[in-house]
Amino acid sequence: xxxxxxxxxxxxxxxxxxxxxxxxxxxxxxxxxxxxxxxxxxxxxxxxxxxxxxxxxxxxxxxxxxxxxxxxxxxxxxxxxxxxxxxxxxxxxxxxxxxxxxxxxxxxxxxxxxxxxxxxxxxxxxxxxxxxxxxxxxxxxxxxxxxxxxxxxxxxxxxxxxxxxx
Numbered sequence: 793x794x795x796x797x798x799x800x801x802x803x804x805x806x807x808x809x810x811x812x813x814x815x816x817x818x819x820x821x822x823x824x825x826x827x828x829x830x831x832x833x834x835x836x837x838x839x840x841x842x843x844x845x846x847x848x849x850x851x852x853x854x855x856x857x858x859x860x861x862x863x864x865x866x867x868x869x870x871x872x873x874x875x876x877x878x879x880x881x882x883x884x885x886x887x888x889x890x891x892x893x894x895x896x897x898x899x900x901x902x903x904x905x906x907x908x909x910x911x912x913x914x915x916x917x918x919x920x921x922x923x924x925x926x927x928x929x930x931x932x933x934x935x936x937x938x939x940x941x942x943x944x945x946x947x948x949x950x951x952x953x954x955x956x957x958x
């Protein structure tokens with residue numbers, strides 16, 4: 793039996809209506825259309841999920857930014873200028889902001905003071921590939937030298953000061 797196709801104006805998505813006399817052809821056409829519909833539906837669902845994730849992330853960041861000033865007010869020892877600089881640095885870098893809110897109060901103070909003093913020294917920000925690592929190692933060496941100096945001074949104080957016996 794031959795397949796007959798007739799186009800008519802209709803309100804469907806394509807603006808066309810197909811009539812098929814052959815049941816086998818009709819079933820194949822319905823199957824193909826359903827497959828296309830399911831694929832498009834899945835693609836749209838993925839796009840909607842992506843959009844929802846982006847909007848959720850933006851809302852989370854906005855909520856954290858809204859809490860930032862009050863949270864930084866809890867960090868002792870910050871001047872007004874330091875407070876404003878810290879707000880600016882953390883609010884514009886969403887990764888830093890999210891890390892900040894995972895820390896304890898003591899860690900937040902150290903984190904903010906380090907950011908204010910040293911800024912961001914990231915390896916990929918430098919022309920030299922190991923600049924961030926070198927900077928960290930240099931800081932570590934300076935700290936070790938300070939510790940050694942303090943230990944030497946304490947030893948000298950013990951030899952100079954008379955020992956007390958109870």
